[in-house]
Amino acid sequence: MPTLFRTLYRSSRYLLTAVLLFITFPTMADEPPSQDMLENSIVKIYVTSKAQTSYSPWNADSIASSGSGFIIEGKRILTNAHVVADHIFVEIQRDGTPKRYQATVEYVSHEMDIAVLKIKDETFFAKGKPLTLGELPDIHQEIMVHGFPIGGDTLSTTRGIVSRIEYMPYVHSGLSYQAIQIDAAINPGNSGGPAIINGKVAGMVMQKSDESAENIGYIIPTVMINRFLTDIADGKYDGFPSFSVEIQNLLSPTLKQKYQLNEEQSGVLISKVCANTSAEKALQENDVITHIDGKNIDDDGTALLTQRKTINFQHYLDLHQVGDTLTLDIVRNGKPQQVKLLLDKADESDYTYDKEPRYVIYGGFVFVASDVYEGCQTREDYDERKDKDKKDDISITQVLAASGNLGFHDLSSLSIKKLNGERFNTFEEFYKRLRSSTTPFIILEDYSGYEVAIDRKLADSEHDDIMEQYSIHKDRSKDVAAWDKELAQK
The missing domain is CATH 2.40.10.120 (Thrombin, subunit H)
Incomplete structure (x- = not known):
């Protein structure tokens, strides 16, 4: 074998060996x-x-x-x-x-x-x-x-x-x-x-x-x-951004024709735009969202995840941070256009963790506050609401039986709408009205008109005895103590 050919042969063999070794044996970074x-x-x-x-x-x-x-x-x-x-x-x-x-x-x-x-x-x-x-x-x-x-x-x-x-x-x-x-x-x-x-x-x-x-x-x-x-x-x-609209898949050819989509177009239909959100400024009911950040949305609401797999298009919303701007391609009245949606609201869960219960016991009635969960409402429904500023719901969760609450001992899970005929928006407002009332009776009303009557003087006089009889060491949550100080100064 000529010397030049032999040298090239050996060099290529060594190179091939090195390549095979590199492929066969993983680098340290890939070792488990x-x-x-x-x-x-x-x-x-x-x-x-x-x-x-x-x-x-x-x-x-x-x-x-x-x-x-x-x-x-x-x-x-x-x-x-x-x-x-x-x-x-x-x-x-x-x-x-x-x-x-x-x-x-x-x-x-x-x-x-x-x-x-x-x-x-x-x-x-x-x-x-x-x-x-x-x-x-x-x-x-x-x-x-x-x-x-x-x-x-x-x-x-x-x-x-x-x-x-x-x-x-x-x-x-x-x-x-x-x-x-x-x-x-x-x-x-x-x-x-x-x-x-x-x-x-x-x-x-x-x-x-x-x-x-x-x-x-x-x-x-x-x-x-x-x-x-x-x-x-x-x-x-900051949390995960909320998509402040409700959508419907467009699997129906008839619906696609109604909203003037051609055969090449696909997407999801906006059935509701949530009031009091930034979505109202960018989107309208009956808009069809065809792309999210440039990714095509199929009629079943999915977008490509990999070359062979799809996923719900809202996954690409989740990858954004609160405060980001989302790019959406839409068809509105048959005309394609692009809109920018400010993601300024965090998504919320109905579930509550890492929070102390907010409560007060008065007259043997256990009053517990919970955050109002605001669902998606149309602008028309939102404007008609009388309680759009309401932040807390107040419920009677149980009644500690005593002479001052006869007739209500079996009461539980009663959601209160009014106190002495007036609505309230927060737990603080409810409590201050409850404790500053000077009327002989405190009347509570639920959303169906059911009434609970509390004899104010009897409730005050029995309070300590009720706490002792039921071995309750704490009749209110921490936030209520601060409100008591404000009431005492008035």
């Missing part, structure tokens, strides 16, 4: 984390929380529970919001060691079911490295779930595959976001643990399916985790 690293980076979270009810808001039962979490950048622990909801005390423990470290909840998104914890003793981070957040996985990829399910104190690992990626309600808030379904076994205590693919976190364990479905669990994908971490980067959690 060792068991030692996982044991030091994945933690068990012990939580003491309180459970309070509107029926007896002065009582707070102590509940012990546990969950999982893992170290992320910035000397922080990532876990689920439901793991630390209504917490009093939080502790962190590594696998294989009895020592526990006290932690605090730094940020929490009950909407997204994500929380970030800080550990007071930062020597904890001398061991363990932050786990790397990966990308959205493919369907059928193998996934490993790590955590501390109940029944043991050591790190548990289960294996499964990615079954589907969908847009669905999160149990903790009832709000819908992107989620990944897996078939790995998930049990109580796994919540907050990482699900790992190829050495990187693909998501955080969130919830399992109901009892009728075996080995179906859901994880929060990293795209949503990163969205949350970006939100809190400025030191404040």
Whole structure:
């Protein structure tokens, strides 16, 4: 073999060998984390929380529970919001060691079911490295779930595959976001643990399916985790933007013809624009939204997620921060145009966490306040409302039987509309009117006209005896005490 040919042959052979080695052996960055690293980076979270009810808001039962979490950048622990909801005390423990470290909840998104914890003793981070957040996985990829399910104190690992990626309600808030379904076994205590693919976190364990479905669990994908971490980067959690319209899919060819869409156009129909929102300035009822941030919306309300998968188009709204501007292509009266929608309102859940009950006991009646949840209303309905400034609902949740409330002992869950014939907007307004009344009787009226009468002098004279008889040590919540001081100064 000629010398030149032999030299080229050897060089190409060495180059081919090097390429094969590079392909065959992964780089250090792609190597899966060792068991030692996982044991030091994945933690068990012990939580003491309180459970309070509107029926007896002065009582707070102590509940012990546990969950999982893992170290992320910035000397922080990532876990689920439901793991630390209504917490009093939080502790962190590594696998294989009895020592526990006290932690605090730094940020929490009950909407997204994500929380970030800080550990007071930062020597904890001398061991363990932050786990790397990966990308959205493919369907059928193998996934490993790590955590501390109940029944043991050591790190548990289960294996499964990615079954589907969908847009669905999160149990903790009832709000819908992107989620990944897996078939790995998930049990109580796994919540907050990482699900790992190829050495990187693909998501955080969130919830399992109901009892009728075996080995179906859901994880929060990293795209949503990163969205949350970006939100809190400025030191404040703003939440997820609200899409202040109600929409209808356009699967009906007849409807598409009515709203003058051609065969190439697709989208969703706006059936209602929520009053008193920025959406009123940009959108109208009967507009058809065809694109969101340049992505085409199909008639079933989905947009492309990957080359082969689609997802509810509102996922692309969720990726925005409150205060961002959303670009929408619409068809209005048959004419295409583009609008900018200011996302200035955060989405809200009906569920309440990490808040003390607001209540007062008077005349044996237990009055409890709750935030008014404002649903989407048309401008016409909103303008006709007489209580558009109402912020709090007040309900009688139970009656502590006494001589001054005879005839009402079986009363519960009564929502109050008026006090002495007048409406009120806030708990503070209700309480101040209740305590400053000088009439012999206080008359409460519900929304159907049912009346409750309180003998004011008898209620005042019996109050201490009622508290003692029912062993109630606190007859009002903290916020009420400040209002008493204002009333005393008048």
